[in-house]
Amino acid sequence: MSETADPHTLTVHLPAVNGAAHDQDSEWCVVETSEGSRRLRFHDYDEIYAIPGLYERLFYEELRCTSPRVVRRLIEDTLEDREMAPSELTVLDVGAGNGMVAEELDDLGAASIVGVDIIEEAAAAAERDRPGLYDDYRVVDLTDPAPADDAALRDTPFTCMTTVAALGFGDIPPQAFSQALEYLDDGGLVAFTLKDRFVSDADPSGFSELIRGLHDDGALEPIAERRYRHRLSMTGEPLHYVAYVSEKAA
Ligand SMILES: C[S@@+](CC[C@H](N)C(=O)[O-])C[C@H]1O[C@@H](n2cnc3c(N)ncnc32)[C@H](O)[C@@H]1O
Known part of the structure; x- marks a missing residue:
């Protein structure tokens, strides 16, 4: 529907929800384009990517997402500590979306970046928004x-x-994350973010157990860890994530 939507005419309305707690998974907004107005769930990535400029407008301008920048900084610090050059990075960007993380890594000086995402719309948006990246x-x-x-x-x-x-x-x-790790060379760096709730022992997502297991059994060597504000929720509350950099053991 929206290949023709002009990003300059995009208007995003966040719902006025009176203090009601909303799970991140059910957040939504109303988007007005030159083609009309519609309600979108934040996690309906196929529909969001299909509207040029919407991903950046919603998550970066309205909700002040910081994750790609925070991860870039952690990788940069790690490279400095190890006296490695960014040009030594051949990156696999998993859940790549339309290229926000790759843009940071390219700017840092990575030698090459391969993106993987599960939806066609992400690949199309990356090519449309950041061709050649x-x-x-x-x-x-x-x-x-x-x-x-x-x-x-x-x-x-x-x-x-x-x-x-x-x-x-x-x-x-978790299974897909483990599979992606198989593609990383021994000694390679893995940088990832998790919602802070998924890091707790009580987390039912399986990530807490997976990450702890990988670190405990030596498959990953922890290098850096930082809790930070990922973005604002649709009601303006800070959402915290934890960013990790680890080394894949031989
Ligand atoms: C919030 S977006 C993040 C995109 C990008 N990393 C960024 O920071 O802008 C999450 C992305 O993960 C992708 N994704 C979801 N499930 C996936 C899976 N099983 N395998 C690969 N990508 C997946 C979605 O399609 C979406 O593009």
């Missing part, structure tokens, strides 16, 4: 990758993997 972009279900995708990803010597604002909430499940 990715060396390759694959639409893949990492819980069951097609043989050609699996082979191509195994054949690329990734020295870094990023997964930003894409774990949990019906997005990337």
Whole structure:
């Protein structure tokens, strides 16, 4: 519907909800474009990516998302500590969306970036919004990758993997995250973010257990960890995430 929507005519209305608690998974907004107005759930990424400029307007301008910048900074600090050059990074960006994380990594000086996302609309939006940023972009279900995708990803010597604002909430499940880790070279850096609730022992998403297990059994060596404000909720409350950088052990 919205390939023709002009980002300059986009208006986003956030609901006025009187102090009612809303799960992040059910957040929504009303978007007005030159084609009319419609209500969208924040997690309906296919519909959001299809409207040029909406992802940036909603999550970055209205809700002040910081995650790509925070992860870039953590990676940058890690490289400095290890006296590594950004040009040593061959990045697998998992849950890549329309390229907000890749833009930071490209600006940092990464040698190459391959994007993976589960929906076609993300790949199309990345090409539309940031053409040429990715060396390759694959639409893949990492819980069951097609043989050609699996082979191509195994054949690329990734020295870094990023997964930003894409774990949990019906997005990337633990199994897909584990699969993506297989594509990372031994000694490679993995940078990812998790909602703080998913880090707690009581978390039912499986991520707390997975991450703790990977660190406890030595598969990942923790390097850096930072709790930060990911963005505002639709009602203006801060939503906190934890960003991690770890090294994949041999
Ligand atoms: C909030 S967006 C984050 C996009 C990007 N990382 C950023 O920070 O702007 C979450 C992305 O994860 C993708 N995603 C959800 N489930 C996925 C899966 N199983 N495998 C790969 N990507 C997935 C969604 O399609 C969406 O593009």
